[in-house]
Amino acid sequence: MNIETRKSHRCFDGEVLFQSHKSPTTGTDMNLSVFLPKEKPKALMVWLSGLTCTEENFMAKAGAFQFASRQGVAIICPDTSPRGTDLPGEHDDWDFGSGAGFYLDATANPWAQNYKMYSYIVDDISQFIAASNLDHLPRCISGHSMGGHGALTIGLKHPEMFQSISAFAPIVNPMEVPWGQKAFRNYLGDHEESWKAYDACQLVKSSKYNGEILIDQGLADNFLTEQLQPEAFEKACSATAVSLQVRRQKGYDHSYFFVSSFIDDHLSFHLRQLKLT
Numbered sequence: 001m002n003i004e005t006r007k008s009h010r011c012f013d014g015e016v017l018f019q020s021h022k023s024p025t026t027g028t029d030m031n032l033s034v035f036l037p038k039e040k041p042k043a044l045m046v047w048l049s050g051l052t053c054t055e056e057n058f059m060a061k062a063g064a065f066q067f068a069s070r071q072g073v074a075i076i077c078p079d080t081s082p083r084g085t086d087l088p089g090e091h092d093d094w095d096f097g098s099g100a101g102f103y104l105d106a107t108a109n110p111w112a113q114n115y116k117m118y119s120y121i122v123d124d125i126s127q128f129i130a131a132s133n134l135d136h137l138p139r140c141i142s143g144h145s146m147g148g149h150g151a152l153t154i155g156l157k158h159p160e161m162f163q164s165i166s167a168f169a170p171i172v173n174p175m176e177v178p179w180g181q182k183a184f185r186n187y188l189g190d191h192e193e194s195w196k197a198y199d200a201c202q203l204v205k206s207s208k209y210n211g212e213i214l215i216d217q218g219l220a221d222n223f224l225t226e227q228l229q230p231e232a233f234e235k236a237c238s239a240t241a242v243s244l245q246v247r248r249q250k251g252y253d254h255s256y257f258f259v260s261s262f263i264d265d266h267l268s269f270h271l272r273q274l275k276l277t
Helices: 057-061 065-071 117-131 146-157 178-188 192-198 224-228 230-238 256-273
Strands: 003-011 014-022 029-036 043-048 073-078 139-143 165-168 212-218 243-249
Touching: 014 065, 029 057, 029 065, 029 117, 043 117, 043 146, 043 256, 057 073, 057 256, 065 073, 065 256, 073 117, 073 256, 117 146, 139 146, 139 256, 146 165, 146 212, 165 256, 178 192, 178 224, 212 224, 212 230, 212 256, 230 243, 243 256
Parallel strands: 043 073, 043 139, 139 165, 165 212, 212 243
Antiparallel strands: 003 014, 014 029, 029 073
16 A cells, blocks of 8 residues: 655654555545554554544544553544545535545445445555554544444444444434434435444444443533434443443533543543553
């Protein structure tokens, strides 16, 4: 894999890299960011960002670097969709199309050729990790909102790849909420049976993931009732062997102010799950 470093920044004696590569999966150039701690890393977190975000939001706003540098956690943050395709309707809405890939493989036209963010994370990011000489590290996955949906669904599908899962304000039941229904109908078509492959409440029923999942949800989140509904995932997990901890945080909204307040907790959680502390 040919990786281009566009810019780099020193941070807590580590390094933040903004990089690009050609993706065989999306057929486009893809951007991503990487944090490498000063000392040899002992774990790797893949972070999936939410609607309208790029590979830069988490790196600029989450405040994860001091803890990650001290504890030896490398972080990879991919972009949230292909860029530069200029498909019809791609830039019309903030919650669909560009910046809103929903971490699925589209099957409906015109999205099917490029919008394959599920395979991009599973295949291309794994190749990127190998090319960056990080493939020996135990991995965890986390994300926010749409990215929380991605972290849950990809983590539940691939416990061999990700040994720990967490999320901030995730879309847990996209088949039943407006954001998910809009994305699924456009990307996957009207056959709702195919939607189940990207719904955490459905996937948890058959997942072989045997660790705990941590979710933080702000109670002042204006998307809580209509779009997020963590109680649906709690109900789904209660019927399975998957252990779930949902922490409801009074006064916190949907922003990165919320994420930055609890990101150290999530990194600590992952290190415990990976048996590194």
